Amino acid sequence: MPTGLVRHFADRELASVRSEHSSTGTGQTGTRDSMVTAALPFTLQEYYSPDTPWESSFDQSTGEEYESSTRSVPKTYRRGQPVVERWNSGVFGPSFPRYPGEPAKWASRLGDTAAFDLWLLSDRGEGHYGQAANAESGTTALYRDGRPIAGYPWSGRSEFTLPPEEAAYRLHTESTRNGPMDLSTTVSADWTFRSGHVAGPGAGPLPLTAVRFAPALDDRNQASGGAGFLVPVYLQHTGGQAAVTEPVVQVSYDDGTTWRPAPLLPAGDHWLARLWHPAVGGFVSFKATAADRNGNTVDQTIIRAYRLK
The missing domain is CATH 2.60.40 (Immunoglobulin-like)
Structure with missing residues (x-):
């Protein structure tokens, strides 16, 4: 030997x-x-x-x-x-981290087939993508010029056959779970974009954006109630986006029954959302919208993003 x-x-x-x-x-x-x-x-x-x-x-x-x-x-x-x-540190939500050598990994079109690989429960770790294994319900559906093309009873990976002509599309996905210790119990997102036939040879990325929240939570995904709090907000892209204007963020302290604006402060390549946590505990939820200069948009909601202690 x-x-x-x-x-x-x-x-x-x-x-x-x-x-x-x-x-x-x-x-x-x-x-x-x-x-x-x-x-x-x-x-x-x-x-x-x-x-x-x-x-x-x-x-x-x-x-x-x-x-x-x-x-x-x-x-x-x-x-x-x-x-x-x-x-495993929140906020858990949609993400599109850069995957080396695969610019069209998360959302792509080749010929007249569109493929999406959507991970709706990604933690805040750099380069992470995640999903729920205990989701009670989910859906993914694609619409062309306002009319449904097809849908699936799950959130995650899906493929759609499209007409070759360029058109406006809306992709909707949602995942719900209701365990007593779950966070991000309902995560939903709607993306709008335009797309036409992609000749190849490789797949081209479809322009989707995720709004990410990265608060400083403790090791049990909690923040203190009755105090001001800054939440870093940044964007991730699948590729092909034009410049994105400042997102609009709203916050809820009653699981989405009522919403209020969350002012944003510029902080280099991201923003800081200014919150004031109520002293009664509970959860913090987020809604966010954003658009790029080509008209591609995202509208996403995360219910019970983290706990208040």
């Missing part, structure tokens, strides 16, 4: 990642990369071979119930540059 097949590394020769895993309730467990399972919240100190793409995963369960699944796009870590990565 050949020799020299075993190599020994010191920590300093590897890339260091501290992974923090939040919970959304009590009695939950989390599993990382199908190898480590522990009660939530928990923290891992990880070491990776540097300068190599890595894909990671996280799954949350309560008892025997499998609740949600989160994945990460391939990431490369560098030696000597420690990273802190957060998993």
Whole structure:
């Protein structure tokens, strides 16, 4: 047998990642990369071979119930540059992270086939995309010039056959779950865009936008009530968008029964939504709309985005 097949590394020769895993309730467990399972919240100190793409995963369960699944796009870590990565931290909502080498991964058209891969429960972690495993109901439907083309009784991956002529489209998707510890119990989104035949050879991206919320929550996805609070708001694109104007954000403290404007403050490449949390606890919900200069729009709602304590 050949020799020299075993190599020994010191920590300093590897890339260091501290992974923090939040919970959304009590009695939950989390599993990382199908190898480590522990009660939530928990923290891992990880070491990776540097300068190599890595894909990671996280799954949350309560008892025997499998609740949600989160994945990460391939990431490369560098030696000597420690990273802190957060998993399962809200707000959970639609996301379109950049996937290396696949600019049309989430929404595409090739010829007269449109394909969508929609992940409606993505945590706030960079490059993460996620979905509910315990959704009670869901739907995905596509409309052309206001008329329905087809629909599916789930949220997630779907394909539609379209006429070759350019037209205006509206894509609607929604997911609902009602577990006692669930967050983002109802997530819905409507996108409008124009599209025509794509000759190829490769698929072209369809111009969808996701409005993302990244508040500083504790490791149980809570924020303090009775206080002012700033929520970072940013946009993710599937590709092909023109410049997007400032989004419009609304907030609700009664699960969407009433809404009020959330003023935005510019903060470089994103905005800060100014909120004032009520002192009675409960949940915070968000509505957001945005449009680019070509008229492509998004209108999304997230009910019970996070808890107030």
